[in-house]
Amino acid sequence: MGKKLAITGNQAVAEAMKQINPDVCAAYPITPSTEIMQRFASFVSDGVVDTELVTVESEHSAMSACIGASAAGGRVMTATSSQGLALMWEMLHIAAGMRLPIAMALVNRALSAPINIHGDHSDGMGSRDCSWIQIYSENAQEAYDNIFQAVRIAEHEEIRLPAMVCMDGFIISHSIESMEFLPDEVVRDFIGEFKPTNPLLDVDKPVTYGPLVLPDYYIEFKKAQHEAIKRAKKVTLDVAKEFEKVSGRSYGLFESYRLDDAEIAIVVLNSAAGTAKDVVDAFRDKGIKVGLLKPRLFRPFPYEEVADALGSARVIGVFDRADSFGGFGPMYMEIASAMIASGSSPVMINRIYGLGGRDFMPEDAEAVIKELVEIADTGKATTLKEYIGVRE
Amino acid sequence: MSTPLRLKELSKKADLLTGGHRLCAGCGAPIAIRQVLLAAEVPLVASNATGCLEVSTTIYPYTAWKIPWIHTAFENAAATISGVEAMYKALKKKGRVDRKIKFIAFGGDGGTYDIGFQSLSGAMERRHDIVYICYDNGAYMNTGIQRSSATPLGANTTTCPAGSVIHGKQQPRKNLTKIMAAHNIPYAAQASPAHWRDLMTKVRKALDVDGPAFINILAPCNRGWRTPTHNAVELCRIAADTCFWPLYEYENGRLTINYKPKEKKPVTEFLKTQGRFKHLFSPDSQDLLKQAQENVDREWENLLREEACWREEAETKGEG
Numbered sequence: 153m154g155k156k157l158a159i160t161g162n163q164a165v166a167e168a169m170k171q172i173n174p175d176v177c178a179a180y181p182i183t184p185s186t187e188i189m190q191r192f193a194s195f196v197s198d199g200v201v202d203t204e205l206v207t208v209e210s211e212h213s214a215m216s217a218c219i220g221a222s223a224a225g226g227r228v229m230t231a232t233s234s235q236g237l238a239l240m241w242e243m244l245h246i247a248a249g250m251r252l253p254i255a256m257a258l259v260n261r262a263l264s265a266p267i268n269i270h271g272d273h274s275d276g277m278g279s280r281d282c283s284w285i286q287i288y289s290e291n292a293q294e295a296y297d298n299i300f301q302a303v304r305i306a307e308h309e310e311i312r313l314p315a316m317v318c319m320d321g322f323i324i325s326h327s328i329e330s331m332e333f334l335p336d337e338v339v340r341d342f343i344g345e346f347k348p349t350n351p352l353l354d355v356d357k358p359v360t361y362g363p364l365v366l367p368d369y370y371i372e373f374k375k376a377q378h379e380a381i382k383r384a385k386k387v388t389l390d391v392a393k394e395f396e397k398v399s400g401r402s403y404g405l406f407e408s409y410r411l412d413d414a415e416i417a418i419v420v421l422n423s424a425a426g427t428a429k430d431v432v433d434a435f436r437d438k439g440i441k442v443g444l445l446k447p448r449l450f451r452p453f454p455y456e457e458v459a460d461a462l463g464s465a466r467v468i469g470v471f472d473r474a475d476s477f478g479g480f481g482p483m484y485m486e487i488a489s490a491m492i493a494s495g496s497s498p499v500m501i502n503r504i505y506g507l508g509g510r511d512f513m514p515e516d517a518e519a520v521i522k523e524l525v526e527i528a529d530t531g532k533a534t535t536l537k538e539y540i541g542v543r544e
Numbered sequence: 545m546s547t548p549l550r551l552k553e554l555s556k557k558a559d560l561l562t563g564g565h566r567l568c569a570g571c572g573a574p575i576a577i578r579q580v581l582l583a584a585e586v587p588l589v590a591s592n593a594t595g596c597l598e599v600s601t602t603i604y605p606y607t608a609w610k611i612p613w614i615h616t617a618f619e620n621a622a623a624t625i626s627g628v629e630a631m632y633k634a635l636k637k638k639g640r641v642d643r644k645i646k647f648i649a650f651g652g653d654g655g656t657y658d659i660g661f662q663s664l665s666g667a668m669e670r671r672h673d674i675v676y677i678c679y680d681n682g683a684y685m686n687t688g689i690q691r692s693s694a695t696p697l698g699a700n701t702t703t704c705p706a707g708s709v710i711h712g713k714q715q716p717r718k719n720l721t722k723i724m725a726a727h728n729i730p731y732a733a734q735a736s737p738a739h740w741r742d743l744m745t746k747v748r749k750a751l752d753v754d755g756p757a758f759i760n761i762l763a764p765c766n767r768g769w770r771t772p773t774h775n776a777v778e779l780c781r782i783a784a785d786t787c788f789w790p791l792y793e794y795e796n797g798r799l800t801i802n803y804k805p806k807e808k809k810p811v812t813e814f815l816k817t818q819g820r821f822k823h824l825f826s827p828d829s830q831d832l833l834k835q836a837q838e839n840v841d842r843e844w845e846n847l848l849r850e851e852a853c854w855r856e857e858a859e860t861k862g863e864g
Binding site: 175176178202203204206207208209210212213216217218219220221222223224225226228242243246250352353354355358359360361362363364365366369 | 587588589591598599602603604605607609610611612613614615616617619620623624625626627628629630631632633634635637638640641643645662663665666667669670
């Protein structure tokens with residue numbers, strides 16, 4: 153058993169990176185993820201890890217250097233938030249298109265303008281289509297555990313795609329909570345040696361990375377990428393099973409909370425799910441059949457499994473801590489796709505909450521569940537998409 | 545023992561950028577790049593910014609490169625090669641790589657002077673053991689001859705066209721080689737394929753230093769310069785003879801001018817060879833033409849003065 157400590161989310165991730173001891177890290181400071189690389193830099197300075205740390209001049213260069221390093225043939229990690237991820241956006245696609253298994257911690261933060269340093273999911277959701285595997289974490293323990301699993305999934309020979317582990321800025325990154333660490337040797341065995349494929353540093357077998365691919369082949373590359381990321385669903389489950397053996401903590405594609413017989417379901421991502429679970433319990437105590445689904449693997453999205461888990465619900469409320477302005481929230485769109493593809497047609501509402509770090513209170517969850525109860529009674533929803541917790 | 549820089553011996557070395565690539569007939573870039581690759585005596589790994597050189601040499605499923613090569617995007621050839629070099633250091637430290645390998649980045653002037661400027665500056669400041677080669681043809685030629693900050697004063701491009709009111713580019717070039725030297729890197733130089741032995745000597749010096757090096761190489765583009773396809777090398781010679789493109793190097797900060805024309809020709813000798821400057825020879829552009837000569841003169845005189853200072857200092861030290 154590993155030691156138990158009270159620690160912040162950022163410290164937990166830095167600790168995970170220390171235990172992984174990647175070959176190269178390239179990073180640039182940005183709130184609220186700065187502390188991860190700051191702590192990691194002191195591990196480098198103190199010789200606790202033997203990573204080459206490249207302290208670049210921008211996030212664009214951070215991801216560019218990560219790509220160069222990964223293609224060279226070793227294990228590569230980084231961390232960022234918000235504008236940093238936005239600046240990397242071009243390179244996120246290139247990392248995935250080159251099938252490079254880079255692992256990144258994304259400490260979720262709102263996007264400008266107006267500038268705001270607090271937690272919401274606009275950054276992660278904005279990189280939804282970059283072909284990165286995305287794993288979301290409710291708390292520090294999950295972020296710590298997910299980092300190891302992300303490395304394994306990304307580096308799996310049938311996948312070879314980059315992966316990001318997301319946790320809420322400040323709410324998790326800067327809050328102290330009790331969590332359990334794995335012993336170093338357990339991490340070492342679980343992670344294993346990095347296996348390079350076509351490394352640039354093999355000068356006897358020169359390879360060309362990033363050629364010009366015209367209409368005669370481009371779509372074949374993209375299809376291969378699509379097939380690879382689809383395989384990540386099964387690999388995520390396999391890796392989770394292995395992880396459970398060494399940690400005793402179990403993970404799936406998502407977490408189902410009191411969903412089995414739920415007539416009313418809510419879908420909540422990351423830290424707000426913790427708050428919402430308490431509210432679900434309170435309603436259950438009153439005999440109302442409500443349950444919660446907390447997505448974990450967002451890309452690839454497990455449509456069939458989610459639809460199956462939400463199968464008994466007649467009414468679903470999807471919470472989004474990001475907006476697709478002029479459309480529904482990104483999570484709502486996924487859940488709606490899942491339900492429609494499964495042939496069921498529950499009434500579904502979308503509630504946008506917590507943007508820019510606005511607190512998500514139990515009363516917020518309570519108000520929405522009350523609304524869902526009403527919809528269940530009448531079979532009708534008046535407003536499909538609405539912002540909640542807004543000052544009027 | 546390195547191969548002597550003589551044609552007889554060099555002709556026996558393998559070409560690392562093979563024929564069959566699709567750069568234009570008469571393009572200066574592959575001449576420059578082949579000279580760079582031919583100079584190297586250690587295994588190289590290259591990164592390449594988006595541009596003519598990149599698109600024309602790697603049309604999938606073919607590649608003209610016989611060295612490990614990576615292209616990621618336009619503005620980050622320096623950052624990309626930083627990562628490759630960092631991984632080399634990491635794996636060497638851990639005993640997972642034992643060969644001596646050197647790292648090189650190629651970019652055109654757009655990818656180097658403009659969009660890649662920040663990433664280049666960062667890589668130089670971080671002291672990666674890399675050589676950055678800019679092949680400077682003075683505009684965004686790959687997208688169809690748009691102005692860059694390397695475009696010479698007065699040049700006609702598609703985004704600074706020679707019109708009836710504005711006669712081509714109104715601003716002088718950015719002096720990137722000097723800016724790179726100002727990073728206090730161990731080696732920075734300017735070269736041209738017409739002086740091939742000088743160019744290859746510079747590449748060897750750049751590869752020999754432990755730390756970052758930068759070489760700016762003039763690379764004529766007949767499409768953009770509006771010149772015939774047979775005289776790229778000759779144009780480079782005229783560029784040096786007019787001091788439009790002086791050949792010099794900074795070794796640990798100390799300047800040496802590598803070529804001083806016996807008789808410095810007027811810059812019009814260079815400008816008149818190219819259609820992009822044709823309009824400057826009309827009566828209403830005389831002012832730009834005059835400015836062009838003044839700019840060349842000022843830069844050349846500054847170089848001579850600076851070199852003389854270094855010589856004086858060395859002599860003083862020698863006497864002391």
